[in-house]
Amino acid sequence: MTMRETPITRRRVVAAAGTLTAALAGCAGGTGDADEPTATAAALTEPAPVPEDASCGVCNMMPAKFPEYNAQSTVEAGDRVFFCSSGCLAAYYVDPGNFEPAHEGATFAGLWVHDHETREVIDARSAWFVRETDADRVDDPMQRNPLPFAAESDARAYVDAYDDLSESDLLRLADFDMDLATFYRGRFFE
Numbered sequence: 001m002t003m004r005e006t007p008i009t010r011r012r013v014v015a016a017a018g019t020l021t022a023a024l025a026g027c028a029g030g031t032g033d034a035d036e037p038t039a040t041a042a043a044l045t046e047p048a049p050v051p052e053d054a055s056c057g058v059c060n061m062m063p064a065k066f067p068e069y070n071a072q073s074t075v076e077a078g079d080r081v082f083f084c085s086s087g088c089l090a091a092y093y094v095d096p097g098n099f100e101p102a103h104e105g106a107t108f109a110g111l112w113v114h115d116h117e118t119r120e121v122i123d124a125r126s127a128w129f130v131r132e133t134d135a136d137r138v139d140d141p142m143q144r145n146p147l148p149f150a151a152e153s154d155a156r157a158y159v160d161a162y163d164d165l166s167e168s169d170l171l172r173l174a175d176f177d178m179d180l181a182t183f184y185r186g187r188f189f190e
Helices: 007-027 041-045 086-094 152-160 178-189
Strands: 071-075 080-083 108-114 121-123 128-130 147-149
Touching: 041 071, 041 108, 071 086, 080 086, 086 108, 086 178, 128 152, 147 152
Parallel strands: none
Antiparallel strands: 071 080, 071 108, 108 121, 128 147
């Protein structure tokens, strides 16, 4: 059985090809020009240097100004989004369709944050977070952010150091929800 080409079928094929071309161009952060290089799928699963002119996908601050706190994500469509801090990444992760670039229903290929103690870039999907509520204890951008740790023991030690924090303040990325996102970045959801 062969498919008969109709104007509707042809439009769908052309549209699908255009979407694929745009997605591949987006891997490189490009505009879709045929001469532009495209990134490989592996590039989407590794953090990248933060461009000096990048603005936070949530608050529009400049992530490059916060090298010990910035964060970033990639989506399978190829886009990379930079953030000034883990709090902005949390808001975007919970509701990626609410910000620019919008990625409603997107599948994240990579998510990275800086460990609160070592300042090393770590994979947010394997990180432990502390729901820090006291802005006076932390000197980071936006002054309210979930604190990422590579090791569970480091996150627990942080919680144990303060009477107002408890086991319930230990989170994984999968625990991020709208309550957490609005606690840290509520004004950006209005």
